[in-house]
Amino acid sequence: MNRVLIVDDEPQILRALRINLRARGYEVHTAATAADALAAATAHPPDLVILDLGLPDRDGMEVITGLRGWSSAPIIVLSGRADSAGKVAALDAGADDYVTKPFGVEELLARMRATARRTGPADSLPLVRLGDLTVDLTAKQVTRDNGDGAVRLTPTEWHLIEVLLLNPGKLLSQRQLLRAVWGPGYDNAGGNLRLYMAQLRRKLEPDPARPRWLITEPGMGYRYQPPDD
Numbered sequence: 001m002n003r004v005l006i007v008d009d010e011p012q013i014l015r016a017l018r019i020n021l022r023a024r025g026y027e028v029h030t031a032a033t034a035a036d037a038l039a040a041a042t043a044h045p046p047d048l049v050i051l052d053l054g055l056p057d058r059d060g061m062e063v064i065t066g067l068r069g070w071s072s073a074p075i076i077v078l079s080g081r082a083d084s085a086g087k088v089a090a091l092d093a094g095a096d097d098y099v100t101k102p103f104g105v106e107e108l109l110a111r112m113r114a115t116a117r118r119t120g121p122a123d124s125l126p127l128v129r130l131g132d133l134t135v136d137l138t139a140k141q142v143t144r145d146n147g148d149g150a151v152r153l154t155p156t157e158w159h160l161i162e163v164l165l166l167n168p169g170k171l172l173s174q175r176q177l178l179r180a181v182w183g184p185g186y187d188n189a190g191g192n193l194r195l196y197m198a199q200l201r202r203k204l205e206p207d208p209a210r211p212r213w214l215i216t217e218p219g220m221g222y223r224y225q226p227p228d229d
Helices: 011-023 034-043 060-068 084-093 105-119 155-165 174-181 190-204
Strands: 003-007 027-031 048-052 075-079 097-100 127-130 133-136 141-144 171-173 214-217 221-224
Touching: 003 011, 003 034, 011 027, 011 105, 027 034, 034 048, 034 060, 048 060, 048 105, 060 075, 060 084, 075 084, 075 105, 084 097, 084 171, 084 174, 097 105, 155 174, 155 190, 155 221, 171 174, 174 190, 174 221, 190 214
Parallel strands: 003 027, 003 048, 048 075, 075 097
Antiparallel strands: 127 133, 133 141, 171 221, 214 221
8 A cells, every 4th residue: 555645625734644654655646626636546546545525626525436436445534524424424435434633643644554454465364363362254263362162153243243353443334334244224223233242342352341442433333443462
């Protein structure tokens, strides 16, 4: 993931991100309008897009829709909009993550690294370490280091944890998870999702009341936060 397209109508943000990302070896292209963003993406197909929603000519949502017509490049939205509805709409339109302004460059870089891990090539489903647990997504089993029996998950729990673990660091909206796990027609079954997330936390988190890995983003969705090791 080397070529980044930054779309924002604030010159100081474009300049700061261009300097910081180029210093870290990224090839950076910038645009200040939706029209310029789509043209730049066509001329220089990006590996990742950092997109402000409040553009002067068109709403940034139109850029997401336009890009998703032909590109699978991850999109990280930057916006000063604080309402959760706007964030969920961006995620449902095809954005991969959402960072609210003002933001720190280090936070944005961390989100970029998480996106790179999620979209990187993989030959098989991974083994994921969660504290003293090993989650084997291929064998569909969870084991403890001390050998004290396997942790049993139901088929629906397996489906849900698989979607989360295969998207490390990515904010997944409630609608995305419901459709991925339960299928079309379950967009309003948020109670099911909360129930199964609570069950997974009881089985996998050291302290379910203070989850370390299965994180709730209030009003938006859920995120698997990988361990720091």
